[in-house]
Amino acid sequence: MSDTAPRPSAARTPRGRTLRRLLRSPLGLLSTAVLVLIVAAVLLAPLLAPQSADASNLRDAFAGPSGGHLLGFDSAGRDVLSRLLYGGQNTLGGALIALGVALVLGVPTGLVAGYRGGWLDGLGNWAANLVMSLPAMVVLLASRAVLGPTVWVLMVVLGFLVAPNFFRLVRGIVAQVRGELYVDAARVSGLRDSRIMARHVLIRVRGPVIIQVALVAGIAIGLQAGLEFLGIGSSDGATWGDMLNEAFQNLQRDPELMLWPGLALALTSAALVLLAAALRDALEDRAREPAAPRPATRDSAADTGTTAVTATTAAVTDAPSDTAAPQAERSGLLSVRGLRVGYAQSDGRVHDVVHGVDLDVHEGEIVGLVGESGSGKTQTAFSVLGILPEGGRVTGGSVLVQGKEVVGLGERGHRMLRGGVVAYVPQEPMSNLDPNFTVGSQLVEPMRCTLGLSRREATQRALDLLRQVEIPDPPRAFRAWPHEISGGMAQRVLIAGAMSLEPQLLIADEPTTALDVRVQAEVLDLLRKLQEERRIGVLLVTHNMGVVADLCDRVAVMREGSIVETGRTEQVLHRPQHPYTRTLLDAVLDQVPARSPWQSRKVDVA
Incomplete structure (x- = not known):
């Protein structure tokens, strides 16, 4: 049954x-x-x-x-x-x-x-x-x-x-x-x-x-x-x-x-x-119900991306020759070239927080975009999705999603790509679920509006997705309110929602930041499983080099709005070229040898 x-x-x-x-x-x-x-x-x-x-x-x-x-x-x-x-x-x-x-x-x-x-x-x-x-x-x-x-x-x-x-x-x-x-x-x-x-x-x-x-x-x-x-x-x-x-x-x-x-x-x-x-x-009235965590606003993301950016083009100059793929090579699910993102200031000038980013994501691979807070990672991801905070805009460069230029694309054009082509798994899972609706309602609604499914069909599909993301009791989770589930379960719900429209590119922004170590490992295993089963491309935005080592095929290191190093995960973790990459490894891994993703799964690293 x-x-x-x-x-x-x-x-x-x-x-x-x-x-x-x-x-x-x-x-x-x-x-x-x-x-x-x-x-x-x-x-x-x-x-x-x-x-x-x-x-x-x-x-x-x-x-x-x-x-x-x-x-x-x-x-x-x-x-x-x-x-x-x-x-x-x-x-x-x-x-x-x-x-x-x-x-x-x-x-x-x-x-x-x-x-x-x-x-x-x-x-x-x-x-x-x-x-x-x-x-x-x-x-x-x-x-x-x-x-x-x-x-x-x-x-x-x-x-x-x-x-x-x-x-x-x-x-x-x-x-x-x-x-x-x-x-x-x-x-x-x-x-x-x-x-x-x-x-x-x-x-x-x-x-x-x-x-x-x-x-x-x-x-x-x-x-x-x-x-x-x-x-x-x-x-x-x-x-x-x-x-x-x-x-x-x-x-x-x-x-x-x-x-x-x-x-x-x-x-x-x-x-x-x-x-x-x-x-x-x-x-x-919520007096008889546990209070849901206060949702953060998107403005906080803007603050992160605009934190005291003093980058110059010297960061790019210091990068090794393989920092960016050749301009002529524009194949793949996602191809970013020369991306610049700026915010209007009170004096009328535009302050750039992302400086000439080049990035590629191909089918069936996981690319890590790593850097400290304020490096511009989230701003880069938001530029692809077309959801930059108020005041922010793409000031230069090109972003191709499945060969389609999205820079300058209107809201209607972005909406045609979101969900079915590009999906998003945000950080802070509890803040990304509307406290006024049940979990099931929030899964069903996008499928009804985007895929044209009936309520019964969308409900069954939502239950199947909850089962696929390994939630123990799908019907109970379906009926639950956001404050009635844990942070780890909420993150699984968001992953199920991202997968509901069969996307080809998944952007995961710090998907494990708000979770404890055990739940982090479970969510990472789930992402790896879904990526391998569906052969989707994944852009993983994170500051955690351990997550990169465990999950990514390639990695791009970002500092003060610029990409300073890119390469295979093995090369970047074991033979970093840029001093900033070595600083991240020293700070995060604390001299512990990095885990290689090819030790835990079969990946062609040639």
Whole structure:
């Protein structure tokens, strides 16, 4: 029998857990009950109201409660309960219109501006600042004079005026989230930007947006009631504000008329705020779950690559003659020639952190790119993948992947290569798994979007991959959340994800750095096994010469953004030519003879 992932019950799904947390909270339960009661009563007004909201009989003016008229009558002999119920339809409906306009205008634009940055971000901020500088009450009064007193029109205008609040809130959060490593992992897996924003980014703004929704809804209800209370709102149909206006005019005669619309406004606004807070807490609650490690952001990678680079071309001059392959030789999976990577500085200049790198990876071989932190290894790998941090760009050179030039390639072109042609295994495995989704979900989604598999097919393939990377209980790992698995298992999950689209070139960036020695050995054995079975090319970015000795066919040594020595692993480890290589060997291996990869596996070193 094949392993399958059992379908979780409703109580075990994220929605089911959220609902349980919400109803366990006293404030959440109370506010939900109050709001549901108010909305249900308003929607069922035709069934619950004793009569029409505008039906009046002057003989009943100011009459108290009686059979069938629980709240009595107002100054025009209209039933107070009927006007309260029908008035709620107009008041809540108007607030819903304002809220809908604000959400439609503010959230998508904030999402795109925060994720894309650049001129879109600048244009969005300019427009938001312009709208926010307008005096809301003056604009509403002017709109009433031009467009008429219809409450629906005024609520559309109000929605337009408060949309910048959603824009700025969402934009600020997304600008931070876009640098998370799991967002880069989703990009490298081949997911479209629109899918990444909807799946991995939008979920991070839901809590603040929920709170903002409650606040804006309360403002819309209060502002609409205020306009009606002042007598400058719509005269069509009952509203709670209109009821307040009528009650205030007859305050000396029957002060109780102020109670019911005021109570309805207060209860609705309070219930909205309390429910939003409880729902936000229920969605974001991790009190009963082990906390996931705080994800690092891609900016840290940029810091690594830009650390005090003072390299000069002398490093290349000192290198032996076999440092780079001949320029004419451009065969293989990956061919890098003269690669330069720079970052824009505050004074407008571009500071290069990678200087003229030449590198080749052929089918069926593992090439180690080794050097100390800040040498530019990760920046070189990111250039191949097209995921350089913000501000970084390729300033020169050529990068061919399967003969296709990727320098200057747009995001769509890079996405066509990622996953299916070039896959990526990052360092810090826990930071590259989105804590908001299960392990299985993060494996299934790229296969569904890129390969067009059904959910059932992608699930079975994910289980097979988990088995191939030697995870003991694939169905259990499939259902687990990232915080429920170990670092070694998380790294295996990332390797499974990288292998899921059958890539031909694998870039592994420090895949064992965050693991203990025993797990490191297991992951290295797994990488070697998968590479031999699938005959893929591997670019292994590492600072560990022991890993190079154990795994690599060839090695390139990088220092301060330049390649200073390349060669067969045997030659570089046993007969290093460059003083920096000898320094690395002395520091890392501590005079211990290097293991030769041909001692542990059959490799043609001729």
